[in-house]
Amino acid sequence: MIVSGLMMTNIPTLVDLFFAHSGRLVDKWEQYLSVYEQELGSLAAAGKPLRLLEVGVQNGGSLELWADFLPTGSTIIGLDIDPRIGELAFDNPGISALVADATDSAAIDRALGDRRFDIIIDDGSHLCRDVRATFELLYPRLALGGRFIIEDLHCSYYQSHGGSLSGPNSSIEFLKGLVDALNADHLPEGSGPVEEVDRLRAYNRTVARVSFFDSVAVIEKLPHAKDRHYRRIISGEKGDVQSFGDWIGYAPLPHLRMLLLGEPAAKQFEKDAIKLIENARRDALAAVAEANQHIADLTVEVEQLTIALSAYAVPSARVESQD
Numbered sequence: 556m557i558v559s560g561l562m563m564t565n566i567p568t569l570v571d572l573f574f575a576h577s578g579r580l581v582d583k584w585e586q587y588l589s590v591y592e593q594e595l596g597s598l599a600a601a602g603k604p605l606r607l608l609e610v611g612v613q614n615g616g617s618l619e620l621w622a623d624f625l626p627t628g629s630t631i632i633g634l635d636i637d638p639r640i641g642e643l644a645f646d647n648p649g650i651s652a653l654v655a656d657a658t659d660s661a662a663i664d665r666a667l668g669d670r671r672f673d674i675i676i677d678d679g680s681h682l683c684r685d686v687r688a689t690f691e692l693l694y695p696r697l698a699l700g701g702r703f704i705i706e707d708l709h710c711s712y713y714q715s716h717g718g719s720l721s722g723p724n725s726s727i728e729f730l731k732g733l734v735d736a737l738n739a740d741h742l743p744e745g746s747g748p749v750e751e752v753d754r755l756r757a758y759n760r761t762v763a764r765v766s767f768f769d770s771v772a773v774i775e776k777l778p779h780a781k782d783r784h785y786r787r788i789i790s791g792e793k794g795d796v797q798s799f800g801d802w803i804g805y806a807p808l809p810h811l812r813m814l815l816l817g818e819p820a821a822k823q824f825e826k827d828a829i830k831l832i833e834n835a836r837r838d839a840l841a842a843v844a845e846a847n848q849h850i851a852d853l854t855v856e857v858e859q860l861t862i863a864l865s866a867y868a869v870p871s872a873r874v875e876s877q878d
Contacts, residue, residue, distance in 0.1 A: 566600075568592060572623050581616035587706065590768045594702055595624070595674065604628035606671065606698070610657040610689055611678035612640045615650075622647045634666065635679075658688035673701045681710035683717035686726040690774075699761070700778040705730070709770045730772050733758060733765045740784045784809065789824075790817035799827035 569592045573581065598605060605625050609617060612633035621631050633640065633652040641654045655666035657679055675697050677689050686705060697703050711718040711726040718725035735742075736758035746752055763777040787810050794801070799820075803811065816824055 569596075569620075569624050572620060576616065576620055576623070578619045579616035580614040581620050582613065583617070584707075584770060586769050587771060590771050590773070591624075591704075594704065594773050598673065598702075599625050602626050604630070605673045606630045606632075607674040607676070608632050608634065608667075608670075608672040608693070608696075609676040609678060610634045610693070611676075611680075612637070612643070612652050615640075615643045615645065615652055617678070618650050618652065619645065619647070622650050632667075632670075632672075657693065658685050660692055663692055667696070671696050671698045673698050675701070675703045676706065677704070678706045681707045681716055681726075683711060683722075683724055683726045683729075686711075687729045690729075694774070697776050699776050699780065701776050703774040703776070705772045705774075707770055708772055730765065730767075730774075733762060733774060736762055737765065784813060786813040786815045788815045788817075789820045792819040792823035794823075799824045800831050803828065803831060 567575075570588050573583070573588055603626060607621050607625065607629065609621070609632070612618065612635040615633065618631050618633045622629065625631070629649055631647075631650045633650075634655050634657050635652065636654065636656050638654055640652045643652045645651070653666045655662045657663065657677075675693050677686060677693075679685060679689060686708075690703065690705070694703060705726070708726055708730075710716040711722075711728075712720055718727070722728060732755070736755040739752070739755040739759035742752060742755070760781045761776050763775040764773075766773040766775075787806075803824075814824075
């Protein structure tokens with residue numbers, strides 16, 4: 556089919572692939588398919604082979620599904636603690652299943668070496684402690700611009716999985732903390748324990764967004780690591796309600812140091828800044844003159860008091876003792 560000179564191909568959606576799948580069993584909640592289509596569709600459409608890691612293999616059907624959905628040449632690796640996973644064989648040479656505990660740093664290093672991934676999916680035990688441990692171990696292996704997807708987060712509310720509504724150790728509460736990481740540049744000094752603030756600021760360098768869906772969270776990594784605070788950017792030159800001068804007066808100094816201005820805004824900023832400097836100089840000179848006058852007045856007053864006190868001075872009397 557050709558439309559406006561462009562060749563249009565009938566690319567199957569993930570939903571199409573899922574319900575046409577005839578290989579190993581795949582078990583997902585229905586809303587996940589649209590989430591994956593939304594999150595991975597653009598990556599798949601780019602046509603570049605991708606590297607995907609999925610924690611939790613079960614029968615291996617989802618690994619086959621990802622191989623069908625992602626571009627040809629993509630690498631699909633599954634991790635699971637079940638030793639039977641190591642016996643699974645796949646027709647697609649790009650698929651492999653490894654036996655390893657995703658919460659064990661040494662086991663991960665042995666299984667994966669120095670591999671990095673564009674997509675990481677946690678469909679493992681869903682225990683709250685494991686969700687956090689897996690994220691902390693595998694997030695560093697996520698490539699810049701990649702997606703870390705965590706499934707079945709409804710388990711975060713189950714006591715059987717170490718969770719509860721608003722429970723401090725639940726997976727959901729841990730992931731909510733990544734929202735604080737997104738905003739860590741704005742944390743005032745003394746916002747919390749130094750170790751926790753440092754952890755948030757470390758994530759702030761690479762976390763682009765945290766998106767929540769029904770039972771799913773997606774953490775996207777920035778295409779480039781941040782090495783500075785985001786800047787305030789200003790364009791335009793007319794400030795009828797609030798001028799640059801007003802803004803300069805209350806803006807925190809760190810914001811002023813990193814300000815990025817369009818050319819018209821820069822010219823107006825310069826004018827308002829000069830006006831502020833002139834006004835500040837005038838006020839400072841007036842304050843100095845007022846202070847000098849006050850000092851002169853005090854000097855005269857002291858002299859007058861000294862003269863007045865000398866007039867009341869009593870001559871010293873010599874008291875002679877009498878026998």
